[in-house]
Amino acid sequence: MTTVAGKAGPPGQPGPTGQQGLGSVAARLERLPHSRWHVKVRFLIGAVTFFEAFDQLLAASALPVLIKDWHLSTGQATFAVTTGSVGMLLGALVAGWLGDRIGRVRTVALGVAITGLASLAVALSNGIELFSLFRFVQGLGIGGVVPVAATYINEISRSDKRGRFVLLYEMIFPAGLAAASLVAVWVVPNLGWRAMFVLGALPVLIAVALPKQVAESPRWLLSQGRTEEAEKVIARIESEVERAVGEPLPQPGPAPVQETGRGRLRDLFTGRYLRRTAVLSGLWFVAYYVNHGISTWLPSLYTKNFGLDLTTALVYTLLSNITGLLGTFVVALVIDRIGRRPALVAALGGTALALGILSLVGVTSGLQVALFASCTTFFVYAINAGLYLYSPELYPTRNRATGAAFGGLWNRLGVILGPITVGAIISSGGGLGVVFAQLAAVAAVGAIIALFAVETKGKTLEELNA
8 A cells, every 4th residue: 555645545546636745745755665666767867877978078088089180289179178068068057947847857868869969970070170069069968968867866866865876876977987988998999989979879769768768756746836747656656666565665754845836047046045056066166177177188198198009098097987986886885874065075185185196296107197097086986976966955846957957067167177277287388297286276175165065964855945
């Protein structure tokens, strides 16, 4: 028997449609035991995120070849990289608004379709201009999908295990980055960079299947006043979970107050949300400034500055992505116990320490850079995954995707400015020591910002925004 706000009803049937039934949607999600339904949804949304990460790193894998074949200057190479990042910035803004208007699942499906089709167009490009244009379009899709997908995963998670549930899902993103590096080690030298972008078009198939296989967020449906749909969706989820666990579901707890109505962008900058938005924006900027300031240029630094062959450069890049995956796994295991704020402070402090030591000891070899870069990505990937968990927790349902995507705007600014700054330092002859010193300083500022973060562990999304 399933239950609604303490009242029993037959499995698979919607609960009451009064205010008690409305508020009970969150309570009914909170009491669901982990089941095959959660695994299925996390797998499908995770597949989307995997390919978005895969596509994001394609330009970095192709860049050493493009610099040689198309005789690109440092400025042209920087432009080719940053156009995709500009697209991600705009995509995050638009997708956040769409996610709160047309739904989480439909927005994700649309973004995935754009990403895949644009990747195929990049593969057919015959010059840096078209390459950059289609990377911009591809960026629109990538930038929009990731924050909205993270919002959806947050909304179906239980508060007591939300950190682990979301971060184990978020491991898919560094796994996609690692896969892009691993595939590139063989594909780029043997089949050429275009083959990588052809592989990046595969998510189009997922875009078609996603709306049919993944139910819309009942929390979002409820916030839009679509009560009957929300009741049907939560009842269907309950029925599937109950079949999977083979026993009646537990009674739901007290029904939290559920807000309704449309959110507005200005809501992110009023009352308590102003502090949340300011801290979150700073953290997003720092994390991705450091991340992409390193990752975008690493393959080219290995080949150009240290004279390594392309395969070795890509293997070293893969090593950094593997340690990043490990960092995400470690933070997933501990973040529900130690909290979001301590995890972010520790990871940003570790990033500053690793980069600071590298700049002080002197940059003498590609292997040395690879080792310290791998230590850095251990912490940086933990920060990035933690922010995809943390951002949706800070905003009410009506504005959750917009709030998470606004943080994505700042991460895209970091993605753009990080590689540009590194490129400018290299072009001016500032040296790699200066590159890593300024990245360490930015990470240290991020650790200070994290001290002002609001703690969210163990609370429902409704409690955090009541």
